[in-house]
Amino acid sequence: MRRRTRPSRPSQPTDRRTTGVAARPGARACRSGALLAIVGLVATIVLGAVAAPANADAIDDRRKAAERQKAANEKERSDAEEVLEGLEGELGAVSDRLLEVRAQLPAARLAVQEAEAEYAKATREAAIVAARLQDAREQADDLSATIEADSSESSRLREAIGQMAREAYRGGGDVSGVSMVLDADSSEDFIRRADLMSQALRTRAQVLDDLQATESGNRNSAERLQAVQTRIGELKDEADAKVEQSKAAKKAAEDAKATLDALLAEEQEKQAALLAKKGEITAQLARIDRESKRIESDLRKAIEEQKKRDAERAKDPDPGDPPPSSSGTLFVNPTQTRPIHVTSEYGMRYHPVLHYWRLHAGIDLRDYCGNDVYAARSGTVAWTQYRNGYGNQVMITHGSVNGRSLATSYNHLSSFVVRPGAYVKAGQLIARAGNTGMSGGCHLHFEVYFNGATTNPRPYLPL
Structure with missing residues (x-):
């Protein structure tokens, strides 16, 4: 009997994790x-x-x-x-x-x-x-x-x-x-x-x-x-x-x-x-802008009355007002939030869909609904009323500062604590923060007026 020769099997590559096996x-x-x-x-x-x-x-x-x-x-x-x-x-x-x-x-x-x-x-x-x-x-x-x-x-x-x-x-x-x-x-x-x-x-x-x-x-x-x-x-x-x-x-x-x-x-x-709704929106914004003009007109009258009162009183500066400084600060913090916090600045705003430019005429400060709102400076309450677009508003006139009449407004309030004609000191409670006037959220919209026209409040706040 002849010896049977077994054919050699070529090795094949295999997975390293499996056992190598010769293929037929x-x-x-x-x-x-x-x-x-x-x-x-x-x-x-x-x-x-x-x-x-x-x-x-x-x-x-x-x-x-x-x-x-x-x-x-x-x-x-x-x-x-x-x-x-x-x-x-x-x-x-x-x-x-x-x-x-x-x-x-x-x-x-x-x-x-x-x-x-x-x-x-x-x-x-x-x-x-x-x-x-x-x-x-x-x-x-x-x-x-x-x-x-x-x-x-x-x-x-x-x-x-x-x-x-x-x-x-x-x-x-x-x-x-x-x-x-x-x-x-x-x-x-x-x-x-x-x-x-x-x-x-x-x-x-x-x-x-x-x-x-x-x-x-x-x-x-x-x-x-x-x-x-x-x-x-x-x-x-x-x-x-x-x-x-x-x-x-x-x-x-x-x-x-x-x-x-x-x-x-x-x-x-x-x-x-x-x-x-662009036409309806434009009409509503125009009404709000006219309300802003009425506010300025009403404010000019209030400023004249304030000048008369100041002349009669010959009032000295209230010691509670911030003293003149190189920083230009005129106001104390009008909010209960410490430190004061800005959520939206003063300036022009643009709507990306309506292509509408509009002035944001104040500065938005963080304040939660029901929080205290304080007079930023001593003065006389000109009015407390609901204004279209502003909600509940307090306007305070502060007399003449550096040769210009000064006033401040506090907007979107939930309630009033003072009445028109009242004299308030800097830091005195005047209202409660809110969300009136369709503001979109609780905050204090704070505006500053020199000679009846709005200006950026930032330089005059303790920021």
Whole structure:
């Protein structure tokens, strides 16, 4: 019997976490496609690792840009609120909601980008794990085939050994050198018998060696198959988790997109509603501006009366008023908030939808509804009344300061504590802060008048 030569099996690349298994030649074509897919996925991972910092930087840049845009939109919203301050009905609310939506859009767009990036990442990872799982399954198939083939070979070798044993038994079982010499008819017969005996012994030894090698290889293959099957279970669990992660990321991306679409639709709706009411808004703002002119006219009369009172009294400066200083401060803090806090400055405001410019003629100071409001300087209460666009208003005249008549107004109040004609000292309680006049939120709108015209209060406040 000739020795059976077992063909060598070329090694195949494997997942580092799986046991390496030699592939059967017939399986090479099947495995090559999977291996190419794995190589491609590994390249994707490597390139992804190289590109990861760049992608992270891009996300960070987009996040910073979204934050800057949100801050700009919030400033735009604040300015637009001042433009439409005092509007009656829901016009101001529609405008405020429009600009609130615009302020939310940068974050919503960023959320969509981040969710889509997370979905793409989860999908890539799921594909990588799926390829590893497929590779492990193919390794298990190869090992099972190898074990089956080796088992058949082992059975064949055992049968051959049994056949040799049976033939030896039928021949008397004695293949010793003595019997070979005694039974030989001639020297040629002896040589022939010796050659046959030597060949039989070599064949038997070779078959035994083959059986031992085959069974040892089979045990090794069985151990590797068990390891691969364990790895298959792990990879299957990981693949299932990645699929679920991908589904969740896809759902998050869809939800983020739906949120963005809803905001964009609402933005268009509110903008259309606001533009449709532009004529009504313009008319209301014109009425409020006329109210401002009436206030200035009424104030000029009050200033004349104050001048007469001051002349009659020959009043010295009230010791409670802030003393003249290089800083120019003329007032004490009129709010209960300590330290004084400005929420909106004096100046022109622009509405981004209506394209309407309007003067915010005072400075908004933080004060909560019901908080105390104090006289910023000693003077006489000119009036306490509701004024269109200003809500409840207290006007105080302070006489002449540096050759100019001075007055202050306190607006959007919830209630009055003083009456017209009363003389108040700096820091005296005069009213409670509120939100009257459709102001959009509790605060104190504080105005300063020199010679009956508004001016920026900031330089004269203790800020």
